[in-house]
Amino acid sequence: MIIELGHFMLVLALALALIQSVVPIWGAQTNDSRLMAIASPIAIMQFLFVGLAFAALTHAYVTSDFSVQNVWENSHSTMPLLYKFTSVWGNHEGSMLLWVFILVIFSALVGAFGLNLPPKLKANTLAVQGWITAAFLLFVLLTSNPFHRIANAPIEGRDLNPILQDIGLAIHPPLLYLGYVGFSIAFSFSIAALLEGRIDAAWARWVRPWVLVAWGLLTLGIAMGSYWAYYELGWGGYWFWDPVENASFMPWLSGTALLHSAIVMEKRGALKVWTILLSILTFSLSLLGTFLVRSGVLTSVHAFATDPSRGVFILILLVAFIGGGLSLFAWRAPMLKQGGVFSPISREGSLVLNNLFLSAATAAVLVGTLYPLALEATTGAKISVGAPFFNATFGPMMVPLLIAVPVGPLLAWKRGDLFAAMQRLFIALGAAIFVTVLCYALINGGSALAPLGIGLAVWVMVGALAEMQLRIGLFKLPLGKSFSRLIGLPRTVFGAALGHFGLGMTLLGLIVASAYQTEDILVMKPGDQTSISGYTFQLDGFREHAEFNYVDLIGSFQVTKDGQQVAELHPAKRVYTSRNMPTTETAIHTIGGVTQLYLSLGDAQENNGIGVRIYYKPWVTFIWLGCVVMFIGGCFSISDRRLRIGAPARKGRAKQAAGTA
Amino acid sequence: MTFSLQPRVVYRLFAALLLALSFQLATGPAFAVKPDEMLEDPKLEARARDISEGLRCLVCQNQSIDDSDAPLARDLRILVRERLSKGDTDQRVKSFLVDRYGEFVLLKPTFSSKNLLLWAFGPLVLILGVMAIFLFYRRNRMIAQKAEVEGKNHLSEAEQERLNAILSDDEKA
Numbered sequence: 001m002i003i004e005l006g007h008f009m010l011v012l013a014l015a016l017a018l019i020q021s022v023v024p025i026w027g028a029q030t031n032d033s034r035l036m037a038i039a040s041p042i043a044i045m046q047f048l049f050v051g052l053a054f055a056a057l058t059h060a061y062v063t064s065d066f067s068v069q070n071v072w073e074n075s076h077s078t079m080p081l082l083y084k085f086t087s088v089w090g091n092h093e094g095s096m097l098l099w100v101f102i103l104v105i106f107s108a109l110v111g112a113f114g115l116n117l118p119p120k121l122k123a124n125t126l127a128v129q130g131w132i133t134a135a136f137l138l139f140v141l142l143t144s145n146p147f148h149r150i151a152n153a154p155i156e157g158r159d160l161n162p163i164l165q166d167i168g169l170a171i172h173p174p175l176l177y178l179g180y181v182g183f184s185i186a187f188s189f190s191i192a193a194l195l196e197g198r199i200d201a202a203w204a205r206w207v208r209p210w211v212l213v214a215w216g217l218l219t220l221g222i223a224m225g226s227y228w229a230y231y232e233l234g235w236g237g238y239w240f241w242d243p244v245e246n247a248s249f250m251p252w253l254s255g256t257a258l259l260h261s262a263i264v265m266e267k268r269g270a271l272k273v274w275t276i277l278l279s280i281l282t283f284s285l286s287l288l289g290t291f292l293v294r295s296g297v298l299t300s301v302h303a304f305a306t307d308p309s310r311g312v313f314i315l316i317l318l319v320a321f322i323g324g325g326l327s328l329f330a331w332r333a334p335m336l337k338q339g340g341v342f343s344p345i346s347r348e349g350s351l352v353l354n355n356l357f358l359s360a361a362t363a364a365v366l367v368g369t370l371y372p373l374a375l376e377a378t379t380g381a382k383i384s385v386g387a388p389f390f391n392a393t394f395g396p397m398m399v400p401l402l403i404a405v406p407v408g409p410l411l412a413w414k415r416g417d418l419f420a421a422m423q424r425l426f427i428a429l430g431a432a433i434f435v436t437v438l439c440y441a442l443i444n445g446g447s448a449l450a451p452l453g454i455g456l457a458v459w460v461m462v463g464a465l466a467e468m469q470l471r472i473g474l475f476k477l478p479l480g481k482s483f484s485r486l487i488g489l490p491r492t493v494f495g496a497a498l499g500h501f502g503l504g505m506t507l508l509g510l511i512v513a514s515a516y517q518t519e520d521i522l523v524m525k526p527g528d529q530t531s532i533s534g535y536t537f538q539l540d541g542f543r544e545h546a547e548f549n550y551v552d553l554i555g556s557f558q559v560t561k562d563g564q565q566v567a568e569l570h571p572a573k574r575v576y577t578s579r580n581m582p583t584t585e586t587a588i589h590t591i592g593g594v595t596q597l598y599l600s601l602g603d604a605q606e607n608n609g610i611g612v613r614i615y616y617k618p619w620v621t622f623i624w625l626g627c628v629v630m631f632i633g634g635c636f637s638i639s640d641r642r643l644r645i646g647a648p649a650r651k652g653r654a655k656q657a658a659g660t661a
Numbered sequence: 662m663t664f665s666l667q668p669r670v671v672y673r674l675f676a677a678l679l680l681a682l683s684f685q686l687a688t689g690p691a692f693a694v695k696p697d698e699m700l701e702d703p704k705l706e707a708r709a710r711d712i713s714e715g716l717r718c719l720v721c722q723n724q725s726i727d728d729s730d731a732p733l734a735r736d737l738r739i740l741v742r743e744r745l746s747k748g749d750t751d752q753r754v755k756s757f758l759v760d761r762y763g764e765f766v767l768l769k770p771t772f773s774s775k776n777l778l779l780w781a782f783g784p785l786v787l788i789l790g791v792m793a794i795f796l797f798y799r800r801n802r803m804i805a806q807k808a809e810v811e812g813k814n815h816l817s818e819a820e821q822e823r824l825n826a827i828l829s830d831d832e833k834a
Contacts (some may be wrong), residue, residue, distance in 0.1 A: 235728060242723050341805045344798055353799075364783030366776045371779040381775065384717045386725065386768025393783045523696045602695065611696055 003068055006056025007147035010097075013049035013104070015136040016042050016385060020107075020130030024123035028196070035417035036123035043111035043126050047104045057146050058088050067153035070094060070146040076159035076578055077547050086169040087160040092294065093146035095173060099290070100136045102174075102181045106210075107133065107461040110185060117206060124192030125185075134186055134567045135317050143310045162550070162576040162583050166229035167369045172221060179218025180251050180286040185210040187259065191325060194332040199272055201339075206280070209638055211262055215255045217635030222248055223627030233415035234584035236519070236602035236615040241390040243298050246369040248399065250362055257358035260351045268413060270340030270348055273333045274355070280329055285362070286320040291318050297373060346416040350408030356399035364393040402456055402507065405500050406463020410470065425466050432459035443516070449517035457511060461504030468497045495637030502629030509622025518616045523609040533616040535597060536560045538567075541612065550576045552585065555601050556608060558573030559589065566591070571599045594619045694727060698735065700742050709742045712751055715768050716741070716758060719720055 020042045027035025057070070061084045066072040074091045075084060107129040116124050140146075187206045193199040225248070230238040239245065258278045264271045291324040292298055295311030342348040368385045375381050406428055410421035410557040422429075438453030443451070469475070471493065518532045526541040540556040551560025552572040559566040569587035576583065584601040595618045694713075698708040710727060716737060718729035726734040726741075737758070744754045758766050770776045 077738065237728070240723075240728075340805075341801050343810075352794055356787070356794060360787035360790060363786035367779055367782035371776075371782075375775070379775070382763065382765040383770045384723065384765055384768050384777065385779070386715075386723055387771055388715055388769035389779075392769070393780070397783065397787065434697065521694055605696075610684055654663055 001445070002056045002059050003147050003149065005464065006053040006060075007145070009049045009053040009056065010137065010141060010147070013046050013053065014134060014141065016046045016049065017130050017134035017137055017616065021127055021134050022130075023127075024130075026129040028120045028123045028127075031188070032588050033119060036119050038112075039123045039126035039130075040111035043104070043107040043129065047108035049166075050088060050097075050101050050104045050137075054088075056290045057094060059098060061085065064157065065153075066155070067149055069148040069150050070147075072150060072154055072157050074160050074574065075157040076549065077156060078578075079160060079165070082167070082170060083160055083165050087164070089173050090091075090160050090164045090169055091146075093140070093144045094139050096136070096294065097146055098142045099172065099177055099181060100133065100410045101141060102177045103129070103133055103184060106185050110210075113123070120196055121189070121192050121203070121206075124195050125188045128188035128191045129184065132188070132321070133318070137319065138405040139310075139313050142315050152334065155590060158574070159578040160548075162579065162581050163232060165576075166228065166232060168224065168232065172228055175217050175221030175224055176248055177221075178645070179216075179221050180212050180248065181287060182210065182214025182217060183255060183258075183279070183283045183286050186279035191328060193276060194328050196336055197332060199276065199336055201266050203271045204262045205490055207537070208259075208262045210264060211255065211279075212634050212638045215252070215259050216631045216638075218248070218252050218255060219627050219634070220631045222252060223624045227624050228326065231586050231588060232583075234586050234613065236517075236600075236613075237597050238620075241368070243291055243649075245367050245614040246365050247292045247596050250285040250365055250369070251289060253362040253365065254278060254285055254360050254379060257355045257362075258282050260354045260358075264340075264348045264351050268340040268342065268348055270342060272336055272338065276333065278355070279328060280322075284318075284325065285366075287314075287318050287321055291315060296329075315493060320565065333418070342413070343415045345411065345418050347408065347411045347413045349416070350411055353404055354401060354408065357397050361394050361397040364397065365390065371643075386498045400420050402503075405460050405503065406466055409467040409496055409500075422539050425463055426468055428459055428463035428466055428469055428471075430458070433472075435584050439460055445516075447515045450511055451509040453515070454508065457504050457508035459504075461501050464497050464504060465501035468493060491636045491640040495633045495640065497637075498633030498636060499630050500633075502626040502631075502633060504626070505622045505629055506624075506626030509619050509624075509626060513617050513620040515625065516618050520612075520614045522612055523605050524612045525607065525609045530612075530614065531533075532614055533618075534561055535566065535616065537599070537612075537614055539579070539610075539612070545572075549578060550574050553601070553604070554611070557587070557599060559597060565595070569597070571601045573589070573601045587657055589623060594621050695735070696740065698738055698742065700746065702738055705742075705745050708751060709738070709745055712741050712745075715755075717766050717768050719766060723768075770831055775792060 018040060019083070024036050024039035027033070057068075059065075060068045060071045062081070062640075064071065064075060064077040064084070066075075070091060070093050074087045074094070079087070087094075089095040100164055107126060110117075110122070110129070114125075117125075176215060176224055188268055189210070191205065193203055222245075225245075226238045253634070258275065261271050261275045261278055265275045291311070291314045295314050344352075368389050372383050372385050375383060385630045406425055407418070407421050410416075410424050411418070428579065434454040435458045436451045439451030439454050462522070468486070468489065470488060472482045474482045477485070520530055520532045522530060524530065524539045526539055529536055529538045536559070538558045542553055542555045542560060545554055547553045552574050554570050554572040557569045557571070559569060567589040567591055571587035572585040574583045574585050575581065584600050586598060588599070592598065595616070598615040598617055600613045602613065604610050675685060679800050694710070713727035714725050716726045718724050718731055718733050718734040721729045721737070724734075726737045728734075730745060741754055742756075744757060749757070764771060770779060787794045791827070
């Protein structure tokens, strides 16, 4: 019964979404404030209905109701409660429901908190959200309905894919979706602005918090997914330029560009047209990612052709939204007034440069992801595009961008002085050169380019703090005065500094971990020892351990350095009984919060031996800690007073902007 | 180029996780290079690892044979090592495999005419972007100059009024 109610709620939500798609926009056209005013309550009601549908499905999972096909396919009565919750979205239908749920959460937030938005902009924005919601609700109801019943309910479910039985599933997909669906708000605001034919700096300020929220959560979601892959898979790898990863990385890249161009628009009223285009493109990339992942086109072009119902549906949505968005843009954008003149060497100029490189990098990732599909579909020729391609095309575009990162914030708006900015960065430059030389002098082996990369990372990290140091007068004023100035700084300054600092950290982690990692692959028997990078690993023995849904073969290792015990590690080879599927449970020991010893077990060999993989991964945690720091930077920026009070009145805004510019 | 990301994570987790389409996609995680396959000579083994990372396991999804535990990947790994032990150069090992399995086996596509767009697209966007920015700044400068010229020649209504007022004051005085 609850399942049927859930299904019904979803249909009701669709009906509401259809009303929301039409009525507010009609109101905006005819200047009818009553029609415009229904947008917010309808958005909130939709959130309620989709939420109830989601709750109904969750209820079926928690109570192991195997008469629901989706539950039967993806759950098992003996699973721990946490995984019963998370398996709701550990499958196609459920994850699409989550997608729509997050979409309506964002609409409801705009409805509930966008109180000081101009009524027309708000009505149009919510109407566009209504289009997206209606389209995806139709997709769920027609092609991916999670509420199907089975006539004779099976007694036991087929279990969740063991790889997904991990805390990672609880965190990664929701974060990722919050990020990529969050960009829908920027898209809707842009379409609304185009419909209305007016856009100004205040628009940028209303959109920026939403972009920041989506960007921050996407950053965290990608990092979380990468760390999950790292510990779950047992290879010690964290990124491999797979199409599914690229699908989430592309919106991140263009979202990062959007974040920066919106600053120019807010502060200087320039780059309006470009910012609008970028918000359309960013959400288009989110939709493209959804298409790639959900249609099955990646598995095989042929599989897609034989069972195209879902794929074609999303493809139509994709064409409608991207094509419609871009057509509207082409039609309306020339009518938007350009503002704010600036010279190439200026804060704006540096942000244009940022956008240039990020866009080109996005294009490189996009073509690498789609080209093999397009080539196979058109000529039948099959090629593979893997990591070596992306390292060769994406990498070189990042280097000039990273070099420019610390310089940008030190340039003045409108017309900057590059020489003066460089003078202010002499500490960062000195630190970078010092560290590079030190690396060349002290480290033997590894890549010859690695010390340069490390120098670049240090440049980005130290340089990220230069703006703050300058503004608080550190080393120039007495410490107490500097400190009081530090407290008085706008939070966006902290946000930018932390964001850039985190980027440097991630870069540092990537370079050090890939250039200086060591590994050993061998067969060990109880009592055997091996050493890598000064750490000795001794296998004491193994034992079996059975849980209700899996059996572990656990190895026991003593790790020592210079005779001192460092850790005792217990990697395991796990077999899930219901599907008879093996997984690897790696054992990771973190030294000093940065470097990791990574141990995973392979197959049992003859003579009581077992395959063992050991990695020494220096500074590897920086990769993910850097992302966390970027996220925190995003939080600082959102909490800035100017954004927190959200939508300023159009008159008051000019004064404020002048005060902070 | 130092921004080389470790390519050795496997497709499967993400396939399972994000696709979450079917369970068949994700069989268990694996243990790619096995100790018994490895060559005695560490230099030769390092070369074999290097080559393996650039070769695709044909039955997997975008996964190199170095990462994959599929039986075919194992066969290919052993094949690569055999050829190397017989004294083949890296290039000959690769072309041997391409002859046998087609370009699909290479994770780094060749620089051939059919891949022209693939390799050129990113740089092309960069170049077009630079051109667009150049035009943008040129127009920007023109607007600025025009504004300056207009600023010299024309006064706004308010300014004109004030000017008139001042002038008329002068006349009175």
